[in-house]
Every structure is written in C-alpha cells, then in structure tokens.
Amino acid sequence: MIDMPALNQLLDAVQFDANGLISAVAQDAHTGEILMLAWMNRAALSETLSSGQAVYYSRSRHTLWRKGESSGQQQRCLSMRLDCDRDAIVLQVEQTGVACHTGRRSCFSWAPDTSGQWVAVADVLIDPSTLYGQSS
Amino acid sequence: MIDMPALNQLLDAVQFDANGLISAVAQDAHTGEILMLAWMNRAALSETLSSGQAVYYSRSRHTLWRKGESSGQQQRCLSMRLDCDRDAIVLQVEQTGVACHTGRRSCFSWAPDTSGQWVAVADVLIDPSTLYGQSS
Numbered sequence: 001m002i003d004m005p006a007l008n009q010l011l012d013a014v015q016f017d018a019n020g021l022i023s024a025v026a027q028d029a030h031t032g033e034i035l036m037l038a039w040m041n042r043a044a045l046s047e048t049l050s051s052g053q054a055v056y057y058s059r060s061r062h063t064l065w066r067k068g069e070s071s072g073q074q075q076r077c078l079s080m081r082l083d084c085d086r087d088a089i090v091l092q093v094e095q096t097g098v099a100c101h102t103g104r105r106s107c108f109s110w111a112p113d114t115s116g117q118w119v120a121v122a123d124v125l126i127d128p129s130t131l132y133g134q135s136s
Numbered sequence: 137m138i139d140m141p142a143l144n145q146l147l148d149a150v151q152f153d154a155n156g157l158i159s160a161v162a163q164d165a166h167t168g169e170i171l172m173l174a175w176m177n178r179a180a181l182s183e184t185l186s187s188g189q190a191v192y193y194s195r196s197r198h199t200l201w202r203k204g205e206s207s208g209q210q211q212r213c214l215s216m217r218l219d220c221d222r223d224a225i226v227l228q229v230e231q232t233g234v235a236c237h238t239g240r241r242s243c244f245s246w247a248p249d250t251s252g253q254w255v256a257v258a259d260v261l262i263d264p265s266t267l268y269g270q271s272s
Contacts, residue, residue, distance in 0.1 A: 002250050009252030023173055025161055032168025034217075037159055037224040049248065081170075081244035082254050084236050088173040090244045100220050108217035108226045112185065114138050116145030118218050 007049060011042055015087040022087050026054060026099060029078045029092035035099035036107040038065070040089065052077055054091055071131040073097040103128040143185060147178055151223040158223050162190060162235060165214045165228035171235035172243040174201070176225065188213055190227055207267040209233040239264040 002010075016022055020042065026035040038056040040048070044064055047055040054075035058065040068074030075093035082089050100107040102124060109122035138146075152158055156178065162171040174192040176184070180200055183191040190211035194201040204210030211229035218225050236243040238260060245258035 006252030082246040083243040107219040116142030
C-alpha cells in the first residue's frame with residue numbers, strides 16, 4: 001500500500017496536458033500484447049495506483065471509467081511505467097476476458113493490406129452484445 | 137509495395153483528431169517491449185506505410201519527425217495495427233540502438249515506488265550527449 005503523501009507526490013510529478021489528461025497504454029503483463037490505449041486524469045491515475053485496478057477517464061462520457069465495471073472485463077494493474085516526458089504511462093495488466101468492446105482480446109486488431117483495407121486479424125472471442133447488454 | 141490509391145484508402149479510414157493527429161505506440165517487434173508513444177499526422181502515417189521506416193509528427197517542432205534521422209536510432213516498421221476506434225496505431229518495429237532521448241532502450245523506464253518517487257528501472261545504454269551532438 002502507498003500512503004497519501006507519497007501518492008500525491010507521484011501524481012504531482014506527472015505532466016497532465018491542458019485537458020488534465022495523459023495517455024495510458026495497457027499491455028498484457030504476461031504476453032506483452034498491447035491491449036488498448038486510453039486516457040487518465042489525475043483521479044483515474046490516483047485510483048489505479050491505490051486500488052491496483054485500471055481506471056481511465058472517458059473523454060466521451062466525461063467521467064471516470066473503471067475498466068470492466070459494466071462489462072466484467074477488468075484489468076488488474078501489476079506494474080506501471082512512466083515515460084521520459086512524464087506525460088504517458090504503460091500499465092502492465094492481467095486482463096479478464098477481452099479488452100476491446102468488439103469482443104476481441106486487443107483493440108489493436110486491424111492490419112493494412114495492399115488493396116487499401118484494414119483487415120481484422122484477431123477473432124471475436126466474446127459476443128459484444130453480451131458485454132454491454134445490461135448497462136452502457 | 138502499396139500503390140497510391142490503396143495508400144489513400146488506408147489513410148482515409150483513419151480518424152485523425154481535431155489537430156489532424158493520431159497516437160502511435162512503437163513496440164519492439166521481437167521482445168514486445170513498448171518503446172515510446174508519439175503522434176502521427178496523415179503525412180507521417182503515409183510515409184511510414186510507404187517507406188517502412190517510422191515517421192512521426194513532432195508537436196513541438198510542427199514538422200515530420202523521421203525517427204533516427206539525426207540520432208541514428210531508427211525504427212524499421214515491420215507491421216502495424218489500427219485500433220477499433222481507428223484513432224490509435226501500434227507499430228511493431230526493429231529499433232536500432234535506443235528509442236529514448238535519455239539513452240535508455242524505452243521511454244517507459246520509470247516505475248513508482250512507495251516513497252512517492254518515480255525511479256528509473258532501465259539503464260542508460262548510450263550517452264545521450266552523443267545522440268544529438270550534431271543536430272537537434
């Protein structure tokens with residue numbers, strides 16, 4: 001556990017942008033696969049550091065986004081790395097189920113082909129209608 | 137090689153933000169290590185797709201940033217993945233030397249400790265003064 005003064009010291013060192021946000025990349029802690037890129041404000045980073053569960057900031061809903069709260073597809077944050085500019089972070093996570101709202105393991109699942117199409121290169125593992133059937 | 141109509145079709149499908157940018161995460165193609173997070177505009181993504189070398193957009197210098205052009209620390213882009221929102225991309229790269237301007241392999245090299253410090257957890261592999269000694 002981390003105490004409040006130490007937590008605030010960590011947060012104070014982070015360079016949130018003009019909108020109060022940093023980029024956050026979630027990476028599978030075991031396979032290295034990059035699962036998603038999202039955003040965090042100070043409150044999201046604080047809660048992630050203190051709870052050990054990935055919490056982002058939803059720019060569309062203007063609220064904290066506790067990953068998996070409605071879908072069940074949570075991310076346990078095992079470790080964290082800040083970058084040299086202190087404005088981006090990598091979370092090494094244990095992903096329950098899938099990270100992507102399309103039901104794919106990773107959001108980064110489309111590759112370019114020479115005909116000009118972005119082609120899905122990962123299977124849908126969970127029917128997305130079951131992920132968000134009960135809430136938004 | 138990709139022809140111009142196909143290239144433009146790929147670029148047209150990408151959701152650049154209000155500033156004409158997407159986030160781009162560079163990942164070591166062989167180890168899975170996340171090396172850096174940067175930005176691309178349409179021209180940077182176009183050149184990356186056609187040349188096979190990672191090209192970003194520098195928000196501070198307002199110009200294309202051909203990674204390694206001045207430092208020699210280039211990134212050969214072996215593959216690419218677009219995300220479900222079409223506004224972020226992962227590049228799987230072969231990194232020459234180091235990705236970080238501090239001389240560390242990855243920009244994501246600072247971990248939080250319980251005393252409130254972000255502690256460097258990766259060694260400086262190249263003296264940074266030698267990386268940019270000749271140009272900016």
